[in-house]
Amino acid sequence: MTLELLVTDRNMVIQGDPIDGWTSLDCTRRFNEPASGTVELPARPEVMAQLQPGTRIIVIRDGAIWMAGPLEIPQDFIWSISDEGQPDPGKVSVAFTDDLAVPAGYLTWPLPASAWSAQPASASREIATANAETIIRTLVNEQCGPGAQSARRIPHFALAPPAGVGATTTLSTRFEGLLAACRRVALNGGNLGFRTRQDAAQILFDVYAPADKTATARFSAGLGNLRSVGFKMSAPTVTHALVSGNEVDPPASRAFVQAADAAAAAAWWRVEQHVDGGGDNDTTGELTVAGRTALAEGSAPVELSTTTVDTPDLMAGRDFDLGDRVTVELPTGLEVTDIVRNIHLQATPTSGEYVSTLIGSPESSTDPQTVRLIRDLSRRLGRLEAR
Secondary structure, eight states, rough: OOEEEEEEEOTOOOOSOOOOOOOOOEEEEETTEEEEEEEEEEEEEETTTTTTTOOEEEETTTTTEEEEEEEEEEEEEEBBBBTSSBOOOOEEEEEEOOGGGGGOOOEEEEEEEOOGGOOOOOOOOEEEEHHHHHHHHHHHHTSSSSOOGGGGGGGGGGEEOOOOOOOEEEEESSSSHHHHHHHHHHHHHHSOEEEEETTTTTTEEEEEEOOBOOOOOOTTTTTEEEEEEEEOOOOOOEEEEEOOOOOOGGGGGOEEEEEHOOOOHHSSSEEEEEEEESSOOTSSSHHHHHHHHHHHHOOOOOEEEEEEEOOOBOOBBTTTTTTTTEEEEEEEEEEEEEEEEEOOOOOOTTTTTEEEEEEOOOGGSHHHHHHHHHHHHHHHHHHHOOO
């Protein structure tokens, strides 16, 4: 495996020769979330000249772009007198992300084509009864893409050709994190994935359907590609989402919708949860989607977290990728299938590469209570402002 590091400006113009002399590289790509990475470099003048605000880094692995995006901390510099009594150039640590981090900084405006001062006192951005891919692409395009107002448009950002994937769903959002809204649609529309990728002098936004690799991408201690595993089976936190619409006049016309996971209730027991649907009625399916989202977040009783490593027979990025469903054989003999949540690349010039993969439910890679609380509060605040 060969690794190459390039620095570009915000227009993706390469700023100099590939950076050599780096001592460590650590980067993690994540499913439907921005990536993160760090690299330690010699603080030579020609290197420091490239590490400026607004520049980007490209990690090239075996001739293909593995990860590319802006520098979050372009210079974290340390210098000291060397043991020989001569000043060395010091070292600089750089923190970077991928290009998905840029749209992650946007909120969903109810009227994306209008100025901030013209946003309505109430009302949300509604996209009703449409294909999930279409909703995500529409939302990204109008909030920060080529279709956005000029002040919010991300330079060199474009939509990749449509993939024709996803089920029909609906969206209601107001001042919510853009990627949080996209994740809700992706979940309700068939567990879709979305990502950015550099293509020449453009950053393309992709929506895709992860593949079922359960038959070919298998991990176990016997195969030598499973390093650790954590498995927890627990009761669901909700099997019946009881959704209520906004209060209306007369009160008798207020809408109520139920979304249920009959299989989970039969296997365990019935667990009810009240959900604020945030809409007046279910004409466009808004209340139903709110119920399904609650079920998806609380009805799955299995949490799986693993650490796997690449082998010549099964490699991340070649044989499987983010969002793909794979199979993990537990030491107990049980086989569990789940999706690839992140892929972690570590490398040094002396020890080479180490690639590991985290497979499991969202709870395996985040604090579910904190994450759910923040997401729920942001949605509720938007709904309150819309009333």
